[in-house]
Amino acid sequence: MSRPRLGRTFVLNPDPIDIEMHKAELRDTDAGALCTFEGWVRNSNEGREVRSLEYTAYPALALKEGERIVEEAIERFGLIEAFCAHRTGHLSLGDCAVWVAAVSGHRDEAFRGCRFIIDEVKARVPIWKREHYRDGTAEWVLPKTAASTI
Amino acid sequence: MSTERNAAESGPVAGVDSTSDNGQPCSAGPSEKSVVMEYFALFKEQRGLATETVSTTARTLKELYRELADAYGLRYDPESVSVARNDEFAAWDDRLSEGDRVVFLSPFGGG
Numbered sequence: 208m209s210r211p212r213l214g215r216t217f218v219l220n221p222d223p224i225d226i227e228m229h230k231a232e233l234r235d236t237d238a239g240a241l242c243t244f245e246g247w248v249r250n251s252n253e254g255r256e257v258r259s260l261e262y263t264a265y266p267a268l269a270l271k272e273g274e275r276i277v278e279e280a281i282e283r284f285g286l287i288e289a290f291c292a293h294r295t296g297h298l299s300l301g302d303c304a305v306w307v308a309a310v311s312g313h314r315d316e317a318f319r320g321c322r323f324i325i326d327e328v329k330a331r332v333p334i335w336k337r338e339h340y341r342d343g344t345a346e347w348v349l350p351k352t353a354a355s356t357i
Numbered sequence: 358m359s360t361e362r363n364a365a366e367s368g369p370v371a372g373v374d375s376t377s378d379n380g381q382p383c384s385a386g387p388s389e390k391s392v393v394m395e396y397f398a399l400f401k402e403q404r405g406l407a408t409e410t411v412s413t414t415a416r417t418l419k420e421l422y423r424e425l426a427d428a429y430g431l432r433y434d435p436e437s438v439s440v441a442r443n444d445e446f447a448a449w450d451d452r453l454s455e456g457d458r459v460v461f462l463s464p465f466g467g468g
Binding site: 246262263264265267272293305328329331332334335347348350 | 437467
């Protein structure tokens with residue numbers, strides 16, 4: 208580790224994610240690579256027209272599990288730094304719902320670490336998504352069909 | 358908490374073995390305890406509230422789930438439901454203790 212860790216490695220954001228701020232915080236002269244992933248709110252899912260999304264979380268456990276995932280990624284891929292922010296609340300089409308960053312000496316670790324984090328967050332963190340459709344209905348999205356951002 | 362079951366409505370429950378459902382009433386087990394339920398997402402919608410204190414004779418988390426699912430019609434693909442106790446993931450067979458805070462977790466949909 209090239210420097211002390213600053214703040215949390217996983218956050219829940221009720222407001223838009225300040226990507227540039229987070230990138231600035233992750234800057235490190237030991238790093239040769241930053242790989243990021245953004246999940247965006249898409250206008251359709253499973254053939255239905257989506258108007259907006261609503262995320263709700265179980266904060267106490269989501270923060271713990273999210274941090275565990277990021278720490279696992281740092282350990283497993285030898286990352287210098289990693290971070291993930293996930294939105295809560297009501298999001299519009301095109302909004303960034305989740306942002307992942309992995310910083311490493313070389314690109315391979317950064318790509319793999321970034322992929323690991325988003326995959327694990329989707330599987331393990333207690334966050335739920337409700338889709339609001341053009342026809343006025345809304346449904347909680349099951350994992351099998353939860354493809355609205357990825 | 359009522360322990361009456363309606364077999365026509367209840368169906369199978371996640372990780373709940375049927376052997377414990379042998380017709381023996383819960384009141385024959387340990388004494389009643391008080392636990393705090395928190396509900397999120399689908400279960401919050403189905404229950405119609407975010408938190409409540411429940412008196413139960415359930416000995417394990419799965420007994421509590423079966424009891425509340427029957428009482429409140431908390432329905433979901435039972436294979437997919439998991440559980441947290443005191444803000445950590447837990448196993449269905451874990452013992453329930455006085456004052457526990459319990460959350461039933463429907464399948465996650467983050468990302």
